[in-house]
Amino acid sequence: xxxxxxxxxxxxxxxxxxxxxxxxxxxxxxxxxxxxxxxxxxxxxxxxxxxxxxxxxxxxxxxxxxxxxxxxxxxxxxxxxxxxxxxxxxxxxxxxxxxxxxxxxxxxxxxxxxxxxxxxxxxxxxxxxxxxxxxxxxxxxxxxxxxxxxxxxxxxxxxxxxxxxxxxxxxxxxxxxxxxxxxxxxxxxxxxxxxxxxxxxxxxxxxxxxxxxxxxxxxxxxxxxxxxxxxxxxxxxxxxxxxxxxxxxxxxxxxxxxxxxxxxxxxxxxxxxxxxxxxxxxxxxxxxxxxxxxxxxxxxxxxxxxxxxxxxxxxxxxxxxxxxxxxxxxxxxxxxxxxxxxx
Amino acid sequence: xxxxxxxxxxxxxxxxxxxxxxxxxxxxxxxxxxxxxxxxxxxxxxxxxxxxxxxxxxxxxxxxxxxxxxxxxxxxxxxxxxxxxxxxxxxxxxxxxxxxxxxxxxxxxxxxxxxxxxxxxxxxxxxxxxxxxxxxxxxxxxxxxxxxxxxxxxxxxxxxxxxxxxxxxxxxxxxxxxxxxxxxxxxxxxxxxxxxxxxxxxxxxxxxxxxxxxxxxxxxxxxxxxxxxxxxxxxxxxxxxxxxxxxxxxxxxxxxxxxxxxxxxxxxxxxxxxxxxxxxxxxxxxxxxxxxxxxxxxxxxxxxxxxxxxxxxxxxxxxxxxxxxxxxxxxxxxxxxxxxxxx
DNA sequence: AGAACAAATGTCAGCGCTGTCAACTGGCGC
DNA sequence: GCGCCAGTTGACAGCGCTGACATTTGTTCT
Numbered sequence: 069x070x071x072x073x074x075x076x077x078x079x080x081x082x083x084x085x086x087x088x089x090x091x092x093x094x095x096x097x098x099x100x101x102x103x104x105x106x107x108x109x110x111x112x113x114x115x116x117x118x119x120x121x122x123x124x125x126x127x128x129x130x131x132x133x134x135x136x137x138x139x140x141x142x143x144x145x146x147x148x149x150x151x152x153x154x155x156x157x158x159x160x161x162x163x164x165x166x167x168x169x170x171x172x173x174x175x176x177x178x179x180x181x182x183x184x185x186x187x188x189x190x191x192x193x194x195x196x197x198x199x200x201x202x203x204x205x206x207x208x209x210x211x212x213x214x215x216x217x218x219x220x221x222x223x224x225x226x227x228x229x230x231x232x233x234x235x236x237x238x239x240x241x242x243x244x245x246x247x248x249x250x251x252x253x254x255x256x257x258x259x260x261x262x263x264x265x266x267x268x269x270x271x272x273x274x275x276x277x278x279x280x281x282x283x284x285x286x287x288x289x290x291x292x293x294x295x296x297x298x299x300x301x302x303x304x305x306x307x308x309x310x311x312x313x314x315x316x317x318x319x320x321x322x323x324x325x326x327x328x329x330x331x332x333x334x335x336x337x338x339x340x341x342x343x344x345x346x347x348x349x350x351x352x353x354x355x356x357x358x359x360x361x362x363x364x365x366x367x368x369x370x371x372x373x374x375x376x377x378x379x380x381x382x383x384x385x386x387x388x389x390x391x392x393x394x395x396x397x398x399x400x401x402x403x404x405x406x407x408x409x410x411x
Numbered sequence: 412x413x414x415x416x417x418x419x420x421x422x423x424x425x426x427x428x429x430x431x432x433x434x435x436x437x438x439x440x441x442x443x444x445x446x447x448x449x450x451x452x453x454x455x456x457x458x459x460x461x462x463x464x465x466x467x468x469x470x471x472x473x474x475x476x477x478x479x480x481x482x483x484x485x486x487x488x489x490x491x492x493x494x495x496x497x498x499x500x501x502x503x504x505x506x507x508x509x510x511x512x513x514x515x516x517x518x519x520x521x522x523x524x525x526x527x528x529x530x531x532x533x534x535x536x537x538x539x540x541x542x543x544x545x546x547x548x549x550x551x552x553x554x555x556x557x558x559x560x561x562x563x564x565x566x567x568x569x570x571x572x573x574x575x576x577x578x579x580x581x582x583x584x585x586x587x588x589x590x591x592x593x594x595x596x597x598x599x600x601x602x603x604x605x606x607x608x609x610x611x612x613x614x615x616x617x618x619x620x621x622x623x624x625x626x627x628x629x630x631x632x633x634x635x636x637x638x639x640x641x642x643x644x645x646x647x648x649x650x651x652x653x654x655x656x657x658x659x660x661x662x663x664x665x666x667x668x669x670x671x672x673x674x675x676x677x678x679x680x681x682x683x684x685x686x687x688x689x690x691x692x693x694x695x696x697x698x699x700x701x702x703x704x705x706x707x708x709x710x711x712x713x714x715x716x717x718x719x720x721x722x723x724x725x726x727x728x729x730x731x732x733x734x735x736x737x738x739x740x741x742x743x744x745x746x747x748x749x750x751x752x753x754x
Numbered sequence: 755a756g757a758a759c760a761a762a763t764g765t766c767a768g769c770g771c772t773g774t775c776a777a778c779t780g781g782c783g784c
Numbered sequence: 785g786c787g788c789c790a791g792t793t794g795a796c797a798g799c800g801c802t803g804a805c806a807t808t809t810g811t812t813c814t
Contacts, residue, residue: 077771078770078771079770079771087794088794088795089771089772089794090771090773090794090796091792091793093771094793096771097772101792102792103792106793120526120529122530122769123467124466124467124770125471125769125770125771125772126771127799128465128468128471128771128798129773129798130772131773133467143491143495148487148490148491149486151512155510155512164509164531165509166507166509167498167510168498169498182461182463183463189418296694296698329699330700351639351695352694355639355665355668355669355695355698355699356668356672357675420801422801431763432764432800433763433765434762434763434764436801436802437802444763445762446763464800465800467800467801468799468800468802469800469801469802470769471769471799471800471801472768472769472801472803473801474769474803757812758812758813758814759812760810761808762807762808763806764806764808765807766806768802769802769803770799772797772798772799773798774795775795775796777792779790779792780791781788781789781790781791782787784786784787
């Protein structure tokens with residue numbers, strides 16, 4: 069084990085490359101106006117000294133932070149995927165990702181956000197749903213003038229980009245699948261209010277039903293909060309309806325799993341007597357039998373795009389270029405064993 | 412919307428409180444030697460100006476970073492829980508958590524780690540298994556003299572604390588439960604090598620079997636990598652054994668779920684013909700029917716303790732106080748429907 | 755009251771880097 | 785040969801804060 073060297077400084081690199089620190093700085097920041105030969109010499113020195121610029125110093129001098137914040141309400145598989153994608157994208161641009169859970173129920177959110185943002189001088193923020201629609205968070209971020217990207221917001225923010233997916237189309241397609249399997253009475257599990265996914269997925273379902281002139285029995289539409297326990301409760305109500313549906317389309321996989329679970333307890337055979345479809349392609353979707361037909365979101369891709377929007381934006385620092393980008397990604401239907409012909 | 416103020420500086424606070432910046436600094440850092448009356452005046456000024464110290468400046472001047480790194484290999488529910496706990500603890504001490512996925516298969520890990528550590532000047536690092544045993548990561552961290560806490564390492568690092576759980580005892584207890592339900596032929600699904608959990612859980616299982624003078628049929632012991640698909644493969648081998656076991660104890664819930672899934676496909680009734688036990692109390696454990704008997708890890712608690720170890724250690728900066736702390740937490744058995752009397 | 759000391763506060767330089775702007779270099783046209 | 789300009793490079797201050805040390809203030813004891 070070698071004795072621990074102190075980290076190299078820009079001055080040391082400059083000395084070794086026979087240039088001024090400023091020129092080294094230019095190279096580090098990929099600024100133009102450095103002769104190739106000089107650049108090469110400097111890069112060499114950097115390599116030899118194994119130099120890493122000190123982020124604190126860079127940030128202080130340049131009024132930057134190299135930090136992007138990722139705010140989320142509840143952890144879960146979605147977060148994992150998203151985080152992975154976002155970190156990857158950040159690393160490609162020499163940025164770092166700061167994760168921050170924010171209890172949507174807490175009254176101290178504004179304080180928390182403001183604190184983080186101003187202490188860390190975040191260069192951008194990404195809001196995961198349902199935070200993307202939280203007025204307090206939005207306001208705190210706006211006040212601090214932090215460029216923000218909203219993921220799947222219900223109301224598109226006028227002055228910030230958002231990224232979302234065509235949940236409506238996917239839900240419509242999935243419903244069409246159910247219809248083509250002969251299902252006519254179809255139960256639906258809504259997500260909690262305040263999520264774009266909740267409204268879009270239902271709309272897609274309704275689109276498909278109405279296109280076939282089928283009516284939706286309100287008794288078969290139940291609201292859960294995207295979690296297993298309420299999925300159970302929804303399923304109880306749907307399967308306890310006067311006339312039991314032959315299929316259930318749940319707004320997410322956890323609730324779909326709950327439907328499958330309850331059906332099993334009730335001795336209902338899957339998919340013989342009941343078909344079930346979910347949404348999100350969560351791990352649980354392929355961990356139960358029969359596996360859940362579901363819709364896959366390109367979460368990592370969404371994350372990369374979100375991070376990218378912030379990174380691309382950075383140079384301007386204030387106000388997004390016209391027009392504000394709002395990429396919308398397509399989803400992928402995944403048909404699996406939980407959907408079969410209607411009995 | 413008010414015009415966006417520039418963030419307050421320590422100088423502004425000092426002026427308003429009629430003291431020198433240094434005294435304000437003392438208050439911010441909770442240093443002793445400030446009269447109560449002065450402190451109050453300063454705190455007042457801070458509040459009025461809504462002042463937040465600039466982390467970059469603090470870090471640069473004080474040779475700190477206020478950052479702790481959390482390194483992990485694969486995301487998952489464990490990570491979510493851990494991250495939540497760790498962030499909470501960090502916030503309590505004015506620190507921040509930097510998450511960093513590290514592909515255990517990648518050859519650039521040393522570079523990645525070194526880069527992060529030196530750019531960010533991390534004040535500490537937490538290694539999640541199986542990274543806690545990765546020699547390259549350990550070396551990179553050691554070279555940079557970053558205080559590190561290892562979570563559930565197979566080999567305890569001589570000079571760093573570790574946090575783990577008594578998996579062996581818990582596995583023994585779970586096995587005893589199976590035995591008391593009358594099971595004698597019990598299959599076991601090992602985790603991948605390189606995890607403490609893998610060895611400890613098996614040892615606990617073996618402890619209990621041997622205590623009853625029962626032998627373990629090697630054909631019923633299969634290795635997976637903690638993921639559902641191999642769980643399926645393991646289950647296929649175990650359930651395809653010449654003499655099928657009446658119970659399976661899987662080293663984690665994903666694999667246990669796979670056993671349940673396969674059993675169902677094979678028409679084996681749970682828990683009537685086969686009992687299944689898992690480990691970790693992952694979400695999936697309560698999302699399938701019958702729900703999995705499992706072992707709950709206090710993941711958040713572990714995370715808090717790990718962060719705490721780093722935070723407590725910080726003042727010394729080099730070398731841990733004697734002796735190196737190695738807290739070990741107890742686990743909680745959760746018996747659920749997947750375990751029943753042997754047929 | 756004055757000395758002697760502890761407590762409280764201040765002064766000042768500098769952490770490692772970048773923004774601003776000045777200075778230098780070489781090539782070109784006339 | 786001179787002026788001029790674009791292309792390069794450097795000098796220098798200062799980002800906001802804290803460490804080391806100096807100074808002032810308050811307290812206690814004789």
